[in-house]
Amino acid sequence: MYQPKAVGIDLGTTYSCVGIFRYGKCEILQNGLQERTTPSVVGFIKGQTVVGQAAKDKMRRFPKNVISCAKRLIGRKFNDPNVQNDMKILPFKIVEKDGNAAVEVQIENETKIYTPEAISAMVLLDLKKTALNFLGGFETDTVGAVITIPAYFSDSQRQATKDAARIAGLNVLAIINEPTAAALAYGYKQNWKEGILLVYDLGGGTFDVSIIKVTNGCCEVLAVGGDDHLGGEDFDNVLVNEIKRYYGSHISDNARDLCRLKAACEKAKIELSNSEFASIEIEKFLEGDDLCWKFTQSDFNELCKDLVEKTLGHVQKALEKAKITKNDVNKVLLVGGSTRIPCIGKALSELFDQKTIFSNIDPDEAVAHGAAIWAAHLSKTFDTSIQNIRLLDVIPRSLGIKINDGSFSVIIERYTKFPCKVTKGYQTAVDNQTGAVFIVYEGEEPVAENNKLLGKFTLTNVAPAPAGEAKFDLTYNVDENCILTATAVDRQNGNLSSHQILPDKGRLSESQIVQMIDEICPKPLKIDLTDV
Structure with missing residues (x-):
């Protein structure tokens, strides 16, 4: 029997699933309970760690030790307003660790703090086991995977997701946007029927809208929008x-x-x-x-009227960004379990003048379908139906730096196709400057501090010179996972400073990742809880 080389994973806020592509079609794999989706829930109960439905079933008895919605916290600072709001409605304890959001649990009278990356890694490890049960192999094996994320995730949230996958022993072939994955599944199912597709993706904790042009074997993103804290x-x-x-x-x-x-x-x-x-x-x-x-x-x-209207506002903005009207949209694709709420389908039908709402792919599984197709493509699976497919995705927010007057200097404009590389020149502001600090932001506001701070780094040993004479080249390189590397070079002496993981972004250090691998991976995550 032919066994695929890689899997596609939809790591959701409330539910997750894993799929494969073989014999020209996608299959969503069943977990140990014969379910095709697994709750994204981790429980720490009587000294044991459990994942999925077993954890969710114990949520009422152990509310402070069962963690859900880690995706709403991943890659976020503790003082993020969204995190502060979550603290009011989530039953478990959210705490600060190194300035970032984390969760606190009690394990055998010992207080332990877990990062959202660690919690997500436990969910991913459970999905990896589901895949290995199907593919064959050992828990310690590394599995190739394409993992999906909300299109409107920030750079730090993308990197944090990638870190979680690494902790779980997954070889990340690519991180792709959920609506793009769903469009890929649609395009494949529809035999690449040309047209403009609007993907309305309302999951458990995030909302995305993407406008995607589907042509022969290609999904080209025209615009994205959404809210990474609405679901x-x-x-x-x-x-x-x-x-x-x-x-x-x-x-x-x-x-x-x-x-x-x-x-x-x-x-x-x-x-x-x-x-x-x-x-x-x-x-x-x-x-x-x-x-x-x-x-x-x-x-x-x-x-729920205000929540629905909020999503429709993002739809209207996405149409404007794509420079098209609703009449140019050929299909509306519903993705995410929350699109089953009747008033959502009704509101979209009214907005698009009763245009066909496409839901032939299970909204809970469409994203994993697309991820599985892309995983098969990247792992060079021999199948002529996927050999020539292409994804052309865009950067959701502009990337730049804060300059001396406090304004935001954009280096890469939003909706630029990635991977991409852009260099822009800057100069010193004071005489005999020997160092330069680059503060990196993403967003659209003209005042830098009104945007999202990604981090900062310093170029040292700058050749002293009068103000304006010392010049730098600042290069932003966005890779295939839409993760930023910033490089600054002193033109005078060639001194260089390059940072992929910016110190203030809250990403895990190499030693922290290694420690989490040691802590998480050897432990069995699924146990019999009949005696609990």
């Missing part, structure tokens, strides 16, 4: 907040009741996708009283 979790929280308003915000002080409430709200949201009514029922809630709360689909639609 199905936020629709759950709409129901949570509605009940909080009635019972009072002190629900947040009780981690177990908050966890039970979130689970019940998620279940109600799913029911409302197929029914006009749903109820949220919790026995002995808070001070012992039973909770019974009923919602109609129209109630839910009204509560």
Whole structure:
């Protein structure tokens, strides 16, 4: 039997899955529970580490030791406003480690702190085991993988995801954007029917919209937009907040009741996708009283109206960025489990004048399908149907530096195709300057500090000269994974400083990665919890 050389992984906020491409089609692999998707949840329970459904099932009993939604924290600083908001709604403890967001758990009376990269690595390792069970091999084997991420992930979030994959023992063939992967799956399934595709990707924790031109064997991204902190979790929280308003915000002080409430709200949201009514029922809630709360689909639609409108705003902006109108879009592709919410499909149909909404690929699996196709292509699988495919993706945000007057000097414009390399010249601002500090940002605001800080590095031993005479060449090189390397060169003496991992970006050091590999990989992640 032919066995593929590489896999495609959709590392989701709430659910993840792994797929392969063989015999001209994609297959999503079943995990040990015979499910095609695995909850992106890790539990630390009675000294054991568990992943997936086993962890999710214990969330209500051990709310502070079961970690979900690590993707919402990965690559983020602790003081990030989104992280601060998550602290109010997630039952486990989010703490600061080296300035970055991390989680704290109690393991056998010992406090342990895990980075989001470590938590994500545990999920990836579980997916790797699913793949190896199918492909054959040992846990210690390295598996080639294409991993997908939200198109609007920042540079630090991309690198953090790549670090997580490395910890899990995956050889990252490529990091590609989720909507681009979905478009690739669509293009392959439709035999590369030409047209402009709008991918509406609403997952558990992120939202992306991409406009992609599909031609013979090629997916060319025209524009991207979205919010890396908007997804199905936020629709759950709409129901949570509605009940909080009635019972009072002190629900947040009780981690177990908050966890039970979130689970019940998620279940109600799913029911409302197929029914006009749903109820949220919790026995002995808070001070012992039973909770019974009923919602109609129209109630839910009204509560979620602002969230839906927020996604449509990103759709409109993406159309403007691509310099097209809604009439130029041939198909709208729904991706992500949250697109099953009825009011979303209705809103998109109204916006695009009842244009066909394409959903022939399972929205939970479309991204993994595309990743598997690209993995097969990169691993040079012999199949004429994928040998000549191409992806032409774009940088979602402009990249540049802060200059002396505080303004943002753009070096690479957003929507530039990558990989790419751009060099721009700069000069000293004061006499006899012997060093230069380069502060790197990404964003679109004219004032540098209103953009996202990526980090900084210093060029030393600059040849002293009057202001304006000492000149530098600053080169930004964006690789095939859309990860930035910045290089500065002193034109006078050729002195060079190059940094791929910028010190202030919060990325893991080489020693930290090695330590996490030692801590995480040897331990069994799936156990029998019948006695817990």
